[in-house]
Amino acid sequence: MLVETLNGLKASGRPVLVHMWRKYVLVPFGTLLMMLLLYGINEIIKRTTINFPASVCLMLLMYGGLSLNSWLFGEHRTDVFLKYIEIPCGFALRWMNLYFTPPFVTLVLSDKVNVAEAFTIMAVFVVGYIFTFGFMAYFTWGLQLLLGTYKDHVEADEKDEECRISESNHNNSEQSSSTDKEEVAWEVKVRDFVLEWIDFFVYGLVFVAGLPVYFATGYEMPVQLAAAVLLFRACLLIPAKLRRVLHxxxxxxxLCLLVYYILSLIKGQNYFTCIRHYKTGRTYLTLFDSEAYREWPGAGDFLISLMDISIVSLSLSMYKYRGDLKRHFASVLPPIVVCAFMSFFIYPPLCYHLGISSARALGFTGRSVTMALGIPLVTALGGSTQLMAVTTIISGILGVLVGDFILFKVFRVRKHDFVSRGVSFGLNCGAVSTYYLTVVDPRAGAMSALSFTFYGTLMIVLSAIHPLVRIVQKLVGW
Incomplete structure (x- = not known):
């Protein structure tokens, strides 16, 4: 009996050790290597005249490199590279939503907005959000009809769905009776329990260790980072149906703001000072620039640095569905160009004439651009990056919560039309909803990644042309 128990513990312990080795050794090592590569690319970009994000540049390079390698040497050899790339990239994608929390935490530091302007911003956001969904979906759908690509992929999807349903029913009829009678072994229960709670234990230790560091030295990063991860991980325990509402x-x-407030009260520290230290701007890209960034990195800087890895990781989804991207590229490009023109030349003056301040009106140019691209875009225009960051993430969250309802119920887009779905989400909701699509509809997720990448890239190019920037600034009274 004792031997069986020891063998059971050994069997349940091996997956835990593999999990720890992969998550706390291989993932950090792979992430560090990718950050070094991004740092090098950023240093090269800084010597040019274009302010372009290194993360998006590496995403495009990785997608192109994988596609070229597959074409030259075959997919089998490319899979060898993918096995190693997936270690840091897969982790970054799974935790991508966590990396979008810093702009919300620092929202308490933003300038106050009067009630009239706040309601105007809300109205412009809602109307523009719904309009963009419908317009881009119908535009993409019409182009597919014109080019003759719509009918083929819809019929193929319907056949695939019928085959999956038939195969699923067949397997269930054979296996349901035997599955119901099987009992899960105790060692499996132990393994699953440990894997479920090991992250809480690790980051709980970091939180406890960070408390004396914070109270003795005033450095908040360890305790704030541990609290952010623990609370986000706890929110993932909410049932899936409720998570659609309680994002x-x-x-x-x-909850992070509440915890930080309690800690600042205990230490006797000014709350706003605590939040300012949460994000000092000293990310991995500015880590060695101690003259411009004198304060140490905060928890927000750490999370924003990891967000760049998640942006790069979207190239894996684009590579996997590169055939669909190539086949439907002609249906995707025109909506991107039109959306860029509208966001750059129509959004800002419309917001300004409705009573929104010049800086916030310019901030709306990045409303549907992912943060990695939106920050350099809005900075080049002289707009409000805080408004851009918040509206961008809210756009993504709303895409997860109500995007499918707007698309399928309000505008009656067919669920099999992954091209229109991907383009609409990519041009309206950015990276947050793109991650959501990579889980529920991978082909639409690939289309979304392609759309927001090319759209953001085009916006960056426009913002690098100084005469165009001056035109937009004059449209908002500057």
Missing amino acids: PILISFS
Whole structure:
């Protein structure tokens, strides 16, 4: 009996050790290597005249490199590279939503907005959000009809769905009776329990260790980072149906503000000072620039640095569905160009003439651009990056919560039309909803990644042309 128990513990312990080795050794090592590569790319970009994010540059390079390698040497050899790339990239994608919480935490530091302007911003956001969904979906759908690509992929999807349903029913009829009678072994229960709670234990230790560091030295990063991860991880325990409403980004950042407030009260520290130290701007890209960034990195800087890895990781989804991207590229490009023109030349003056301040009106140019691209875009225009960051993430969260309802119920887009779905989400909701699509509809997720990448890239190019920037600034009274 004792031997069986020891063998059971050994069998349940091996997956835990593999989990720890992969998550706390291989993932950090792979992430560090990718950050070094991004740092090098950023240093090269800084010597040019274009302010372009290194993360998006590496995403495009990785997608192109994988596609070229597959074409030259075959997919089998490319899979060898993918096995190693997936270690840091897969982790970054799974935790991508966590990396979007810093702009919400620092929202308490933003300038106050009067009631009239706040309601105007809300109205412009809602109307523009719904309009963009419908317009881009119908535009993409019409192009597919014109080019003759719509009917083929819809019929193929319907056949695939019928085959999956038939195969599923066949397997269930054979296996249901035997599955019901099987009992899960105790060692499996132990393994699953440990894997479920090991992260809480690790980050709980970091939180406890960070408390004396914070109270003795005043450095907040360890305790704030541990609290952010623990609270976000706890929000993932909410049932899936409720998470569609109680989104982990919104719930975890609110709880983070509460925890940080309690800690600042205990230490006797000014709350706003505590939040300012949460994000000092000293990310991995500015880590060695101690003259411009004198304060140490905060928890927000750490999470924003990891967000760059998650942006790069979207190239894996684009590579996997590169055939669909190539086949439907002609249906995707025109909506991107039109959306860029509208966001750059129509959004800002419309917001300004409705009573929104010049800086916030310019901030709306990045409303549907992912943060990695939106920050350099809005900075080049002289707009409000805080408004851009918040509206971008809210756009993504709303895409997860109500995007499918707007698309399928309000505008009656067919669920099999992954091209229109991906383009609409990519041009309206950015990276947050793109991650959501990579889980529920991978082909639409690939289309979304392609859309927001090319759209953001085009916006960056426009913002690098100084005469165009001056035109937009004059449209908002500057």
